Amino acid sequence: MLKAERHQHILNEVSIRSRIQLSDIADTLGVSIDTIRRDVKELDDNKKLKKVHGGAISLGYNIFPFSNNEVFNKEKKAQIAQKAITLIKENAVILMSGGTTNLELARQLPADMDITVFTPSLPIAMQLLAHPKAEVIVIGGKVSKDAQLAIGAQVVQELGNIRADLCFLGTGYLDIEHGLTEFDYEVVQVKKAMINSSRRIVSLCISEKLNSVQRFKTCDIRDIDTLITELPPDAEVLRPYQSFNVNLL
Amino acid sequence: MLKAERHQHILNEVSIRSRIQLSDIADTLGVSIDTIRRDVKELDDNKKLKKVHGGAISLGYNIFPFSNNEVFNKEKKAQIAQKAITLIKENAVILMSGGTTNLELARQLPADMDITVFTPSLPIAMQLLAHPKAEVIVIGGKVSKDAQLAIGAQVVQELGNIRADLCFLGTGYLDIEHGLTEFDYEVVQVKKAMINSSRRIVSLCISEKLNSVQRFKTCDIRDIDTLITELPPDAEVLRPYQSFNVNLL
DNA sequence: CAAGAAACTGCAAAAAACTGCAGATTTAGA
DNA sequence: TCTAAATCTGCAGTTTTTTGCAGTTTCTTG
Numbered sequence: 001m002l003k004a005e006r007h008q009h010i011l012n013e014v015s016i017r018s019r020i021q022l023s024d025i026a027d028t029l030g031v032s033i034d035t036i037r038r039d040v041k042e043l044d045d046n047k048k049l050k051k052v053h054g055g056a057i058s059l060g061y062n063i064f065p066f067s068n069n070e071v072f073n074k075e076k077k078a079q080i081a082q083k084a085i086t087l088i089k090e091n092a093v094i095l096m097s098g099g100t101t102n103l104e105l106a107r108q109l110p111a112d113m114d115i116t117v118f119t120p121s122l123p124i125a126m127q128l129l130a131h132p133k134a135e136v137i138v139i140g141g142k143v144s145k146d147a148q149l150a151i152g153a154q155v156v157q158e159l160g161n162i163r164a165d166l167c168f169l170g171t172g173y174l175d176i177e178h179g180l181t182e183f184d185y186e187v188v189q190v191k192k193a194m195i196n197s198s199r200r201i202v203s204l205c206i207s208e209k210l211n212s213v214q215r216f217k218t219c220d221i222r223d224i225d226t227l228i229t230e231l232p233p234d235a236e237v238l239r240p241y242q243s244f245n246v247n248l249l
Numbered sequence: 250m251l252k253a254e255r256h257q258h259i260l261n262e263v264s265i266r267s268r269i270q271l272s273d274i275a276d277t278l279g280v281s282i283d284t285i286r287r288d289v290k291e292l293d294d295n296k297k298l299k300k301v302h303g304g305a306i307s308l309g310y311n312i313f314p315f316s317n318n319e320v321f322n323k324e325k326k327a328q329i330a331q332k333a334i335t336l337i338k339e340n341a342v343i344l345m346s347g348g349t350t351n352l353e354l355a356r357q358l359p360a361d362m363d364i365t366v367f368t369p370s371l372p373i374a375m376q377l378l379a380h381p382k383a384e385v386i387v388i389g390g391k392v393s394k395d396a397q398l399a400i401g402a403q404v405v406q407e408l409g410n411i412r413a414d415l416c417f418l419g420t421g422y423l424d425i426e427h428g429l430t431e432f433d434y435e436v437v438q439v440k441k442a443m444i445n446s447s448r449r450i451v452s453l454c455i456s457e458k459l460n461s462v463q464r465f466k467t468c469d470i471r472d473i474d475t476l477i478t479e480l481p482p483d484a485e486v487l488r489p490y491q492s493f494n495v496n497l498l
Numbered sequence: 499c500a501a502g503a504a505a506c507t508g509c510a511a512a513a514a515a516c517t518g519c520a521g522a523t524t525t526a527g528a
Numbered sequence: 529t530c531t532a533a534a535t536c537t538g539c540a541g542t543t544t545t546t547t548g549c550a551g552t553t554t555c556t557t558g
Contacts, residue, residue, distance in 0.1 A: 037504090
């Protein structure tokens with residue numbers, strides 16, 4: 001990996017997240033933390049960012065108007081994302097819905113991974129642009145301001161043309177009886193289409209969301225091939241799900 | 250193998266992959282790495298790409314478009330954006346290309362403005378999500394990592410279905426003789442499609458870009474209805490453009 | 499103030515860049 | 529077509545840059 005690429009990656013990360021940690025970058029790019037430290041120092045010297053203890057921060061605007069830097073349960077989501085990444089095979093075609101857990105996944109994707117990602121989520125697409133090898137295809141349409149996700153008939157139709165190996169499906173709410181549910185009906189339609197276009201459905205779900213229900217239903221639990229949560233396999237709350245071929249961390 | 254062939258191959262690779270490593274190219278073409286190094290140096294001298302330690306990157310690649318560090322240019326772009334906003338009518342349907350000047354426009358859009366914006370640019374779309382009233386439709390496709398812009402046949406086709414009132418067209422390079430030009434051919438195709446889909450074309454262009462040329466042509470200057478720059482009307486550099494119905498700040 | 503994390507420093511191995519040169523190839527003019 | 533000049537190309541030796549590591553110092557946090 002070229003130094004210039006690392007610099008670009010770092011600037012992208014800073015631009016997207018408004019702050020970075022050296023250790024994270026070193027991890028993602030697979031180089032030593034000293035190298036990243038030197039990179040960041042150089043970028044700081046060139047006034048491209050501001051180096052701070054342990055990382056760096058952006059000088060100007062963020063790309064994301066809503067600062068979604070404060071992710072709830074970021075640790076858990078990072079764990080889940082790590083597990084999800086192990087499911088990805090080289091040259092896979094992947095569908096990704098939105099949500100902060102998927103965003104964490106996109107962020108942690110190893111730099112040498114050669115994949116193609118389709119997504120209607122703008123933050124996910126932006127994040128993946130920082131990845132040196134991933135090919136990114138954004139699925140266009142009217143963008144929901146809440147979900148920062150393209151929705152509508154056009155999106156559903158476009159998804160019909162795709163046959164993905166893997167779908168990382170975030171969900172707002174998950175319950176044994178009512179399945180995966182959402183607050184927004186249009187989001188549900190998009191997610192249904194994503195499910196129809198993928199061979200394997202993997203749902204990433206922090207434990208806080210288990211046993212919660214909302215108004216509109218995406219699918220039943222049995223439509224999910226793999227559920228990833230951060231809980232140990234014997235957790236009480238997971239008991240009802242065990243029969244659905246649930247993979248655990 | 251001719252030198253010209255190698256140069257072409259190198260430019261192609263850079264254009265497609267945004268980056269190359271000298272060793273890879275030398276390997277592929279079966280010549281010594283020194284030869285490739287000399288080739289790349291020459292291409293760098295001719296401003297066709299940017300040479301970096303160990304390889305080369307495309308010209309657009311290291312522009313770090315969206316971390317907004319250069320206060321100086323930001324001032325100019327803000328001025329230009331302000332002027333551009335005065336051209337927008339209520340309930341207008343607007344097409345926006347990418348670029349930092351357009352991004353500045355998106356940032357400054359008054360909150361009470363009720364408009365519909367189509368754009369293949371991810372940062373523009375993200376920015377507009379922060380706007381309370383603007384409806385945002387992102388045009389989907391494979392995303393160029395350099396331009397952070399959806400490109401390709403799908404984008405062009407989608408643009409064919411749109412009839413916009415106004416198109417804010419950023420441009421990399423502008424010259425009286427060669428018109429609007431870009432480094433990337435696919436970006437040119439998208440911009441051509443945008444021009445065909447709009448009643449009025451407004452190009453935002455800071456003065457640094459005047460009298461500069463790149464490899465691929467978007468359109469002639471006479472295809473632009475309005476050109477907005479930050480220079481006073483009597484600026485020497487603007488003299489040649491006066492006859493093209495140029496609006497000035 | 500004490501423990502842990504991060505930063506700094508110097509160093510050595512590896513990679514890349516640079517330099518000069520000689521043989522090969524191309525070009526230009528007779 | 530022939531020849532001389534100019535250019536191109538690969539090679540070997542040298543210099544510079546990059547990078548990870550280990551030891552030490554500085555900073556942060558409770």
